[in-house]
Amino acid sequence: MTAIVEAHALGKRYGARPALTDCTLHIPPGHVVGLVGPNGAGKSTLLKLACGLLTPTTGSINVLGGRPGAGPVQIAKVGYLAQDAPIEPALSIADHLKLGAHLNPRWDKAFAAARIEGLGLDPKQKAGKLSGGQRAQLALTIATGKHPDLLLLDEPVASLDPIARRDFLKLLMDTVAEHGTSVILSSHLISDLERVCDYLVVLASAQVRLAGEVEELTAAHRWITCTRRDADTLPAGVEVVSAKHTDRQSTFMVRSATPVPSGDWVSEPVGLEDLVLTYMERDTPAGRVAPQNLESTR
């Protein structure tokens, strides 16, 4: 089966500022992919490159086997939902669905209408009068109305309260269960990603820091706590991801293809949040200023 995303040395610059550098990814189909990273790490850029709203400066990207944005067939296969669930406040829900039908040859009218009914929304209502959660659900309904094979969602739950967030994720997982849709969603909420994602991509400073199936990643990493010692005294075959020392104690996060042998240390599993944070903070050259925070200055 065709990969969701196949990127080779993909890069994007805005003027002199690199937004994404040397990004190589191979994401197999049928996954719900979580895209995490600090603001300005390149998450939105990667999603826009994947749907064809941006073109690469260097390297290449293929999505579901085709070049992003190349022709109606490719566009019909990929649904994209920009940050903050864009809707047209003056138009009614019914108008939004009509627009969806006009703009998408693959539009499923019955499905979209049933969704809106299932959500308990009145089609005559103006979108501007909806709550944040309802707006997000309307936007998701429109993005899924054409039954895309891949949904790209840029921080879809960032502005929602916990109940609206849970409802949104239920609706999203329902779509995945019913249509086998693949999803890439960016979020800062790792606990949400842990529930819904089975593949993870960690971005930081415009680079991919970690990518892989969640289960394989969590199985391959361990915390090792021991009396203070150097990382190179750990068993061979164990890659040290992070090392912290106090005067008496050392704490390592290690990656190992085989189970860590027992020794005079405590070996414990690594949670997804620790894993993500450790890889985000890793390898940032000392003294370098973090990339400018685009999202908060916009």
Added chain:
Amino acid sequence: MIEFRLDPNAGVASYLQIVQQVRQALLLGMLAEGDRLPTVKQVVGMVAINPNTVLKAYRELELEGLVVAKPGAGTFVTKSLAQPSITEHEPLRRELEAWLAKARAAGLTEAELDALMRTTVRDTADEEK
């Protein structure tokens, strides 16, 4: 029908939490032979998790011989676990009580007891694998 809960802080993979909750429901008699488990779509609608996680949990239960998947019809309980209930393990419980009394007499706090219990359960489970 039974409901699932997911605790992100449990330190247990989501699919294993579902497996454990089905086993528990079998032990407590909330599920019996012939009952149908909630469909993947129902579970996803209940707890907002990846459908693959539910499928994985159901496959695991099938491997354990507790359920069987009938294509197009659903996943059904094939085995009841409700016989050796916890109340029938009274001797074990009494031994544990005696042990706890000893541990408290030795000065262990509740937190230490809990930590000792958890690590021992985990370590012995690892050894059996």
